[in-house]
Amino acid sequence: MDLLERLARWRSFADDCLDGYPWEVEEFLMDVNSRSTLQELLAASREGTSVDHRLIAAELEAVDASLRPIFNIEAFPKMSPSEWWLRYVPSYAARDFCRDFKSAYGVSIAARSKFDLDVDAMTQLSANGAAPADICLKVAEERWYVAERPALLFRACQRSLSIDRSARRALWSWATGKVSESGLRAALGK
The missing domain is CATH 1.10.8 (Helicase, Ruva Protein; domain 3)
Structure with missing residues (x-):
């Protein structure tokens, strides 16, 4: 995936989270890790491309801003605070996700989606x-x-x-x- 495709995927992930994440825990973990990859790609591709990095960075910040209020349960405290998407999880999600996340990580998330x-x-x-x-x-x-x-x-x-x-x-x-x-x-x- 290129930078714009990854950004679109992150935006879709944010929409899913805001509606109550409906997918599996494994998919969630891949999605949040994709945010780290997006960060790395954005930094690495600043030179020699026709992509307007300011627009992408602004869009990324807007998507992140929509997620931060609901990513308020600290699930992985050993992760860097600057990578909030890896450290925290949403406060609500679909029932199956909540059950499986609690079973895997011992963290309770409200079932609401x-x-x-x-x-x-x-x-x-x-x-x-x-x-x-x-x-x-x-x-x-x-x-x-x-x-x-x-x-x-x-x-x-x-x-x-x-x-x-x-x-x-x-x-x-x-x-x-x-x-x-x-x-x-x-x-x-x-």
Whole structure:
């Protein structure tokens, strides 16, 4: 990845954290380590490029500023205070992340996320008898939080719906635009 791609990834990570980080602990650790790489690349590429480093540095500072208020739980005190993204973790995240982080590192994080709210609502729809395909289509049509990205939608459906491996493949194909609504209905049932 080049500098701009890394910055975009850091921005996406920040958005995820602000909404309640919905991914796995391993992905979180890769994401925060990518911030260190971004810092190194920015410093190393100041010469001989056409990239406006002042704009990138300003954007990086803006993203960091959005994260600092929620990165307030000190999880790794041996890390340098100047690398706050490695030393602290968000004060809230998705339930699974919180459980796994507590298990791995002994640090408690509040379970609060848009992802969990959507999963809970999807689970309730399923418990009320809604068909899996109808739930997926409702989520997409109403542009719920989990419908913002195919991987989030897929993850939410896995957690809230009882579907087999074949249906999960069809779900992924639909979420990524490779299968139509009728194909989703055929795979998941009406």
